[in-house]
Amino acid sequence: MTHLLSLNEARLVLRDLHRGGGSIGSVHTLGALHEGHARVIELAAKENDHVVVSVYPNKAQLAPGTRYAYDLDRDLALASASGATHVIHATDDEMYPPDYGTFLDQGEKTKRLDGTVVPFLFRGMITMCIRWISFVRPTRTYWGLKDIGQTLLVRRAVTDLMIDTEIREVPCVRYRSGIPISSRLLKLDRGALEEIASVHRALEAARTAVAAGERRSDVVLARAREELRLRTFRLCYAKLAEPAELTEPERVPDRGGLIVHFVVTNGVINHFDGFLLRTDEDIEKGPPTIWLEQRFPGDAA
Secondary structure: OEEEOOHHHHHHHHHHHHHHOOOEEEEEEOOOOOHHHHHHHHHHHHHOOEEEEEEOOOHHHOOOOOOOOOOHHHHHHHHHHHOOOEEEEOOHHHHOOOOOOOOOOOHHHHHOHHHHOOOOHHHHHHHHHHHHHHHHOOOEEEEEOOOHHHHHHHHHHHHHOOOOOEEEEEOEEEOOOOOEOOOOOOOOOHHHHHHHHHHHHHHHHHHHHHHOOOOEHHHHHHHHHOOOOOOOOEEEEEEEEOOOOOOOOOEOOOOOOEEEEEEEEOOOOEEEEEEEEOOHHHHHHOOOEEEOOOOOOOOOO
């Protein structure tokens, strides 16, 4: 694996990769890589000749003053073991020089779902995602459905901007308790993790209600909230949304898909979790998921 220490160095290497004619898969991260990232990189490695991973804590989607904790050496080792051929590590000075001034405008969509909790999140996130895609020019680019809104808005931006790449979605990676893998959750104690596991049970309750024929959004969400067992966390929102505009219908649509989405917070960590239910099979059985053997983070495999 080749570690590229700057955008200038990466630009020259990427030109050579494109001239070589092989397929390129890209995976774009904030750093603090974990088993979820590994599964995404592994899929990219199976489907492409080269896999380019970016590691950059994007300051435009983080709260001002946030110090995003990650171990670059550990990230490089995990990326290499998962099949990455190149890792690009960038700095704020490169990504956001003083005269930087271009951000993507996706209208009201960026103020919905996650954007109702962190108003600047989607604007900075999707801008940086599209910048990375434009920089790498991958044959295929890979996005985990742990972050539903991000994946859908990246797909929308790639289509609207006529970028020649294939968006590949990777199912959410979850522990057997239902907790999705997230670097934000890895240091929580077992009691807090049990609270997070109840969010997954709430998502399942909403899906089950829809599968049983309930179409009133308020009733679906009321049944879901009954499953929450929060003590140190509190509920920010429980929403049903349609995937195209992220609007919240009063009734579950008969077609076009459905997002079930929850956000809880303990004042330090915002935990986002949801289901993207595109098909009748998703509603009946649940969305595609990559399950780990451990029940909780830290358990033996």
